[in-house]
Amino acid sequence: MNLHAAVSSFTLTIAMTLPSFAAPPATPKRPVTDTYHGTQVVDEYRWLEDWEDEEVREWSEAQNAYARSILDALPGTEQLREQVTAIMTAKTARYGGVAYAGGDWFAMKNQPPLQQSFLVVADSPTHEDDVRVLVDPNEIDESGATSIEWYRPSHDGKLVAVCMAIGGNEVGDVRVYETATGKQLADEVPRVNTGTAGGDLSWAADDSGFYYTRHPRNDERPEEDMNFYQQVYFHQLGTPTEDDRYELGKDFPRIAETRIEVDKATGRLIVTVQNGDGGEFAHYLRDTDGNWKQFSEFGDRTLQAEFGKHDDIYILSRADAPRGKLLHIAVSELGTDEPEVILPEGKDTLVDSFWGGGSLLPGEDRIFVEYQLGGPSEIRVFDLEGKPLEAPAQPPIASAGGLRWGPDGSVLFSAGSYTTANATYQYYPSSGVTAVTDFRYELPVSFDDVEVTREFATSKDGTKVPVNLLYPRGTKLDGTNPCLITGYGGYGVSLTPHANSLNRILLDHGFVVGVANIRGGGEYGEEWHLQGNLTNKQNVFNDFAAVLGHVIDRGYTSSEHLAIEGGSNGGLLMGAVMTQYSDLMKCVVAHVGIYDMLRVELSPNGAFNITEFGTVENPEQFEALLAYSPLHNVKDGVAYPPVLFLTGANDPRVDPMQSRKMTARLQAANTSGGPTLLRTSSNSGHGAGTPLDERIEQEVDVLAFVFDQLGVKVNDGQ
The missing domain is CATH 2.130.10.120 (Prolyl oligopeptidase, N-terminal domain)
Known part of the structure; x- marks a missing residue:
C-alpha cells in the first residue's frame, strides 16, 4: 500500500468528526535565525527553552490548564481511573x-x-x-x-x-x-x-x-x-x-x-x-x-x-x-x-550489558551467555572450549537474562514473556534443575485468552522488520479493531518481551497491541543498530511506518483506528513518523521525547547523544538531522493527528523544552481541529523515580485520550 496515502479521506474525516475545543494558550513567535553550513534555519520558539524565565513557566502552566480542561472532560475517565488504579495498586x-x-x-x-x-x-x-x-x-x-x-x-x-x-x-x-x-x-x-x-x-x-x-x-x-x-x-x-x-x-x-x-x-x-x-x-x-x-x-x-x-x-x-x-x-x-x-559469530546476537544487566557469566567449567533473537532473548551454556551444554529451562518467546551467581554454584537469571510475569529463576548446573524463586511478579490480571503472534513488515528498502502482536483470541481481521503500536529504535536497545498488566485494559476493549523491533535497536546486532543511527536514522522511521502499514494491510486495524505511542528516543520516533506519515495514524502519544534535533546537543545530556544522532557541526550529519527533525518538518496548513505530549519538569535526560517547542509549533500549524496537548509533571523526570500516584494519573490521561480519539467506549471493567 502507499504509506503516504493509506486512507485518502483521513484528513477530511478528522476535520469533520472531531469536536471543537477551546483554543490553546497563545504562543508568541520570536524568530531567531541560525546559519549552519550556509543554511539558514529560523527558530520561532527559542524563548521557550529557558525554564528560569517566568514567562516560560506561566506558559507551561497555561498549557497544563488547557490540557486538563480537555483531559478531565473526556468520557469514561473515571471508569479508566478505577481500572488503572485497581491494577497498579493491586496487593501483588x-x-x-x-x-x-x-x-x-x-x-x-x-x-x-x-x-x-x-x-x-x-x-x-x-x-x-x-x-x-x-x-x-x-x-x-x-x-x-x-x-x-x-x-x-x-x-x-x-x-x-x-x-x-x-x-x-x-x-x-x-x-x-x-x-x-x-x-x-x-x-x-x-x-x-x-x-x-x-x-x-x-x-x-x-x-x-x-x-x-x-x-x-x-x-x-x-x-x-x-x-x-x-x-x-x-x-x-x-x-x-x-x-x-x-x-x-x-x-x-x-x-x-x-x-x-x-x-x-x-x-x-x-x-x-x-x-x-x-x-x-x-x-x-x-x-x-x-x-x-x-x-x-x-x-x-x-x-x-x-x-x-x-x-x-x-x-x-x-x-x-x-x-x-x-x-x-x-x-x-x-x-x-x-x-x-x-564462541565465533553466529546467526544470533551475543548481548552486551554495560549497566550490569548480566548477559555474560563465566564459571569454573562453563560459560553462561545471553543471545538476542530479534526481540526475544534466551540463555545458552557452553563449556570453556565453546561446546554447547544443557541450558536452563526458559519460557518460549520470552526475555531471559540478568545472569548472576547464587549459592552453592547455582546461577540466577530472570525471564518473562508478553503474557507471563517476570520472575527470578535458580538453575543448578550439577542437576539441571531450574526452580522459580519467590522473587517474582504475581500479575494482577490474566492473559490466558490472549494470542501472541510475531510477523514481519517490509520496510522501504526491503528490510524485514519484526512486529509482535497481542490480541484477544478470536479477534477478526476486518480492519475495525482499535490498535496501539509502540517502538523505540535507538542506542542498540532491544525491545524484549515483558508482561504489561495495563495491556489488559486495552485487550478488554478489543485492542490489538503491537511492539515493533525496528532498526536502531540491537535485536539483530551491531549492523541493525548502525543502520538506524547517525545519518541512517531515517531507516528507523521508515521501519515503523512499514509496521503501521503492515497491520493495516493485514486487517488488524485501519488508520482511523490506529494509535501510536513511544517515549524518549521513542518520542522522537513518534514526532518523526507523525510529521512524515501523518495519514497513517489517528492519534499520537509521546513521552519525554526529542523533537528539535538541531538543539538537542546543547542540553545537559545532549553531548552524550551525539554519538547516536550526530552533531550539527558535521555538514553531512546536520543535513540528516534537519531532514527528519520533527520540529523543523512541521508544515503550516497540514492536518496533523491529535497528539498528547507528556514531560517531566525534572527530566535530566531530555530537556522538557523539547516538548514545549514541539507543542507550540504544532498548535500554530495544525489544521485538523484536533488537540495538541502538553502535560508537564512537576514531580517527575524521565520516568525513573516517578511516584505511584503520578504514574497512575499519567496512565489514565493516556488511555482516556487514546480511547476518545479512536472512538472506543469505556466499559465498566467488569
Whole structure:
C-alpha cells in the first residue's frame, strides 16, 4: 500500500468528526535565525527553552490548564481511573534487581499503594513471609519524591550501599546500611550518580570500602560541567569522603559513562568506559599491585569484559563480527598475546550489558551467555572450549537474562514473556534443575485468552522488520479493531518481551497491541543498530511506518483506528513518523521525547547523544538531522493527528523544552481541529523515580485520550 496515502479521506474525516475545543494558550513567535553550513534555519520558539524565565513557566502552566480542561472532560475517565488504579495498586508484590551475597538474598520490592520501590532482604529464595525491609524511601521521604536508583551489597552481605535521588532528577548520593540492623552508617558519598552519565559502585574484595564513580563537587567545575567528567575513586569505610582516593579517569572524555567490577578472588578491577551513548567502549584493568593498564580503546569494538574463575578474562567483541564473538585471554597475557575465540559469530546476537544487566557469566567449567533473537532473548551454556551444554529451562518467546551467581554454584537469571510475569529463576548446573524463586511478579490480571503472534513488515528498502502482536483470541481481521503500536529504535536497545498488566485494559476493549523491533535497536546486532543511527536514522522511521502499514494491510486495524505511542528516543520516533506519515495514524502519544534535533546537543545530556544522532557541526550529519527533525518538518496548513505530549519538569535526560517547542509549533500549524496537548509533571523526570500516584494519573490521561480519539467506549471493567 502507499504509506503516504493509506486512507485518502483521513484528513477530511478528522476535520469533520472531531469536536471543537477551546483554543490553546497563545504562543508568541520570536524568530531567531541560525546559519549552519550556509543554511539558514529560523527558530520561532527559542524563548521557550529557558525554564528560569517566568514567562516560560506561566506558559507551561497555561498549557497544563488547557490540557486538563480537555483531559478531565473526556468520557469514561473515571471508569479508566478505577481500572488503572485497581491494577497498579493491586496487593501483588513485584520484585526485581535480585542479588545474593553472604547468605542473604537482596531485592527491590514494589508494593502498592506505597509510592516507591524499597530494598528488602531474605534468608532464602523461597522466602514466603521471611522478607525484611532494609531501606524504605517511603519512610525516609513521606512525600514519595525520594527513590532508590540502585544498590550494591558487599561481598559478605553484611553491608549494602544504596544510591538515592529526589524528584526524578537521578542525581544520587550513596548511603551505607548494615544488613542485620538496617542502621545507616556515617559514610555518605555525594554525586555518585547523575541522570546524564549514570553511576556505579563495586566493593573492594575485603569489603573495607568501595570503588565508585565520582562526579564534580562544589566548585570543581563550571555549572555546565557538573554532570560530566566522571572519574573513579575509592572510599574507605569510616573516613571522610573528602579523603577518598583517586584511582582513574582524569583522561576520560567529558561524556564518560563508567562501570566498575571487582574480582573478589584477586581484588583486581575492570573499569569499562563508554564514550557517550553510542556504543564505543574502552577497558582498564587494575592489577593486584594497584597498577592500571588499558587493554581496549574506543573504536576497536570491544564491548564487554568479565573476570573468569581461573585468573582470566572473557571479552565480548564485535570486531569483524557484528553479531558478536566471545574471546578469552589470561590476565598475564593482556597486551602481549591475542585472545582466543571461544564462541565465533553466529546467526544470533551475543548481548552486551554495560549497566550490569548480566548477559555474560563465566564459571569454573562453563560459560553462561545471553543471545538476542530479534526481540526475544534466551540463555545458552557452553563449556570453556565453546561446546554447547544443557541450558536452563526458559519460557518460549520470552526475555531471559540478568545472569548472576547464587549459592552453592547455582546461577540466577530472570525471564518473562508478553503474557507471563517476570520472575527470578535458580538453575543448578550439577542437576539441571531450574526452580522459580519467590522473587517474582504475581500479575494482577490474566492473559490466558490472549494470542501472541510475531510477523514481519517490509520496510522501504526491503528490510524485514519484526512486529509482535497481542490480541484477544478470536479477534477478526476486518480492519475495525482499535490498535496501539509502540517502538523505540535507538542506542542498540532491544525491545524484549515483558508482561504489561495495563495491556489488559486495552485487550478488554478489543485492542490489538503491537511492539515493533525496528532498526536502531540491537535485536539483530551491531549492523541493525548502525543502520538506524547517525545519518541512517531515517531507516528507523521508515521501519515503523512499514509496521503501521503492515497491520493495516493485514486487517488488524485501519488508520482511523490506529494509535501510536513511544517515549524518549521513542518520542522522537513518534514526532518523526507523525510529521512524515501523518495519514497513517489517528492519534499520537509521546513521552519525554526529542523533537528539535538541531538543539538537542546543547542540553545537559545532549553531548552524550551525539554519538547516536550526530552533531550539527558535521555538514553531512546536520543535513540528516534537519531532514527528519520533527520540529523543523512541521508544515503550516497540514492536518496533523491529535497528539498528547507528556514531560517531566525534572527530566535530566531530555530537556522538557523539547516538548514545549514541539507543542507550540504544532498548535500554530495544525489544521485538523484536533488537540495538541502538553502535560508537564512537576514531580517527575524521565520516568525513573516517578511516584505511584503520578504514574497512575499519567496512565489514565493516556488511555482516556487514546480511547476518545479512536472512538472506543469505556466499559465498566467488569
